[in-house]
Amino acid sequence: MQQTRRDFLKSTLAGAGILAFPSVIPARVLGADAPSKKINILQIGCGRIARSLDLPGFLKHDAARVMAVCDLDSIRLADTKKFVEAYYAKKNVTLSVAAFGNYREALQHKGVDAVSISTPDHWHAQPVIEAILAGKDVYVQKPLTMTLAEGRAVSDLFRKHPRMFQIGSQRRASSGFRQACEVVRNGRIGKLHTVKVGLPTDPFGGDTREMPVPPNLNYDCWLGPTPLAPYNEDRVHSQNPDPKKRFGDRPGWLRIEDYCLGMITGHGAHYGDIAQWGMGTELTGPIEIEGRGEFPKRGLWNVHGAYHVEAKYADGCTLIIDNTFPSGVRFEGADGWVWVTGSAQKVTASDPAARKSKNKPLDASNPDILTAPLGPKDIRLHVSPKDDHHLDWLTSVLTRKPAATTPEQAHRSTSVCIVSWIAMKLGRKLRWDPQAERFQGDDAANAMLTRAERAPYGALSFLKKL
Numbered sequence: 001m002q003q004t005r006r007d008f009l010k011s012t013l014a015g016a017g018i019l020a021f022p023s024v025i026p027a028r029v030l031g032a033d034a035p036s037k038k039i040n041i042l043q044i045g046c047g048r049i050a051r052s053l054d055l056p057g058f059l060k061h062d063a064a065r066v067m068a069v070c071d072l073d074s075i076r077l078a079d080t081k082k083f084v085e086a087y088y089a090k091k092n093v094t095l096s097v098a099a100f101g102n103y104r105e106a107l108q109h110k111g112v113d114a115v116s117i118s119t120p121d122h123w124h125a126q127p128v129i130e131a132i133l134a135g136k137d138v139y140v141q142k143p144l145t146m147t148l149a150e151g152r153a154v155s156d157l158f159r160k161h162p163r164m165f166q167i168g169s170q171r172r173a174s175s176g177f178r179q180a181c182e183v184v185r186n187g188r189i190g191k192l193h194t195v196k197v198g199l200p201t202d203p204f205g206g207d208t209r210e211m212p213v214p215p216n217l218n219y220d221c222w223l224g225p226t227p228l229a230p231y232n233e234d235r236v237h238s239q240n241p242d243p244k245k246r247f248g249d250r251p252g253w254l255r256i257e258d259y260c261l262g263m264i265t266g267h268g269a270h271y272g273d274i275a276q277w278g279m280g281t282e283l284t285g286p287i288e289i290e291g292r293g294e295f296p297k298r299g300l301w302n303v304h305g306a307y308h309v310e311a312k313y314a315d316g317c318t319l320i321i322d323n324t325f326p327s328g329v330r331f332e333g334a335d336g337w338v339w340v341t342g343s344a345q346k347v348t349a350s351d352p353a354a355r356k357s358k359n360k361p362l363d364a365s366n367p368d369i370l371t372a373p374l375g376p377k378d379i380r381l382h383v384s385p386k387d388d389h390h391l392d393w394l395t396s397v398l399t400r401k402p403a404a405t406t407p408e409q410a411h412r413s414t415s416v417c418i419v420s421w422i423a424m425k426l427g428r429k430l431r432w433d434p435q436a437e438r439f440q441g442d443d444a445a446n447a448m449l450t451r452a453e454r455a456p457y458g459a460l461s462f463l464k465k466l
Helices: 005-020 048-059 074-090 103-107 125-133 148-160 175-185 219-223 243-248 268-279 389-399 407-426 443-447 459-464
Strands: 024-026 039-044 064-070 093-095 098-100 114-117 137-140 165-167 192-198 288-293 307-312 318-322 328-333 336-340 362-364 430-433
Touching: 039 048, 039 103, 039 389, 048 064, 048 074, 048 114, 048 243, 048 389, 064 074, 064 103, 074 093, 074 098, 074 243, 098 103, 103 125, 114 125, 125 137, 125 148, 125 459, 137 389, 148 407, 148 459, 165 389, 165 407, 175 268, 175 328, 175 336, 175 362, 192 268, 268 318, 268 328, 268 407, 288 407, 307 407, 407 430, 407 443
Parallel strands: 039 064, 039 114, 064 098, 114 137, 137 165, 192 318
Antiparallel strands: 024 093, 192 328, 288 307, 288 430, 307 318, 328 336, 336 362
16 A cells, blocks of 8 residues: 555566556656656647647657657658657657557547647547547647637537647747737726737649549548549648658648638637737627638639738727738737737748738837736736747646636637638628627628538537437
């Protein structure tokens, strides 16, 4: 009964051999590096974002062990398995990474504690839902979902089956963004009346010619719930034999509305989230919205080009999103303004550049607004350890305390982007009920809150079968 944890592990290993932990065998089995003290992560999706952002974000932390990877492209899958194993080998950790072409099989892999999902937007909702039901903690790239109906289903499911959650809105981890939002939330620029968000645009074009499906790609599954469409490399992702190109090029699916709504969700999920954080409207949304956008009539890529959206909130504040604004968020109040942007204009090297601001990354109409310390009664927002977004989630998994963004907050930030896209498509003023999450008196707009799902795929179809 007095046996220590170390003694227990020693006796277990002595009786069962190294097979007690078949997937993770660090050079020093006991102590701080004991496998039982690691968060065993399954990485679903091994493309550009996973390789450049999410995997490096987890691998550098000793609390994490990436023990399994999954992708529909067998070449990317094999390369990523090799990449992870080589990383651990340099740290004197012998790790045999499991590789899966089917995420459902991967979710059943023994020992997986948590799941990182870095798939195309149309493949966010269903893996998230199935991971929740499998009892896994979830990290998912933004936007949370492709449709508002999916987002509501995901948030509700998290409420029924609580798990630790984080979405890929990295800017919430930044002390600069947090400080800007705290300044605004505590009234230091007076009553907030306008918030301006600047985002980039994607290019038009894309090759429309049909190509043979690569033997390494499960293309039908990649299409998932979206309509059948002829394969083209510009539709999916690069098949370049050079790994730097294969994992570094911006994939074509980001520019096709069946798989992504464009920059309004792609980068809007970042800065729209910060806007709502500063406005204090994280659990609601606008009451009126109007927008316009340019949509191409030729080529494969059909997401919006230039755009302008204005959304009014119940407290009288107006959110304006425009591609001609500098990339970032500007909060304007009765007594001054605060501006905040990222240290770089791009999330990854292949992202399109946006207009740069002449202001500092964090700036204000009066510098004293930013330097005055918070008082004991002031609003204090979530602090991510070491300003590290991935560490924030890992800490949440270990402590069982919420990370920077809850599922409902992620859904609401995504919702602002989705209703903006609907307003851009329809080109008219819409009245929005943020509580009912329906447009008032507009059947055409409400029909765009969900999409048909091609069998046997689809998050909503999957939930109906439970």
